[in-house]
Amino acid sequence: MKIALEYLTTKDKTLAKIIENFGVPIIQKREEGFASLCHIILEQQVSIASAKACYAKIVNVLETITPTSILGATDEILRNCGVSRQKTIYLKHLAQKVMANKIDFDSFATKEETAIRAELIQLKGMGNWSIDVYLMFCLQLPDIIPFGDIAIKKTFKELYDSQTLQEMEQISNQWKPYRTLASFIVWHHYLKSRNRNY
Secondary structure, three states: OHHHHHHHHHHOHHHHHHHHHHOOOOOOOOOOOHHHHHHHHHHOOOOHHHHHHHHHHHHHHHOOOOHHHHHHOOHHHHHHOOOOHHHHHHHHHHHHHHHOOOOOHHHHHHOOHHHHHHHHOOOOOOOHHHHHHHHHHHOOOOOOOOOOOHHHHHHHHHHHOOOOHHHHHHHHHOOOOOHHHHHHHHHHHHHHOOOOOO
């Protein structure tokens, strides 16, 4: 991380200023696999705190989050945990695909990023943001940036006055091949400047 941090702060004075003001970001790591992707689905278009509470309720009720436990849970049980109807469909679809060996999380360690993306994009409710987050947090790939993330977009606008995806891409090109760490720094600014927790 030290090499990547030095590279980014030398290349981009804005990132250097964030580190100077708020310190080094926490690099979060999640376990690979089904439960983590379920958590990411729950995080779609809601706050971190809301998704975390929903996930905790599911764990409390089902004890473990596995394809079997999700498929065995009624829609009412999941709804009482705070899972929307749409996300219930997504979770059960994912569980079915894993049970049918259409998705094998263990195989991702030996696959290229493009191959993993091609597999995950086939899942119901799975867009680029969810895939980016899985690649960043679970697989720890070094050069991912989730352009669809609201906090990323807002911070780009605040710090770089970027209005379009093209402008964001141009700015982030200088961060290659460490765009994952740069994204964590951008998120760090977003949260710390608003006095929010991880």
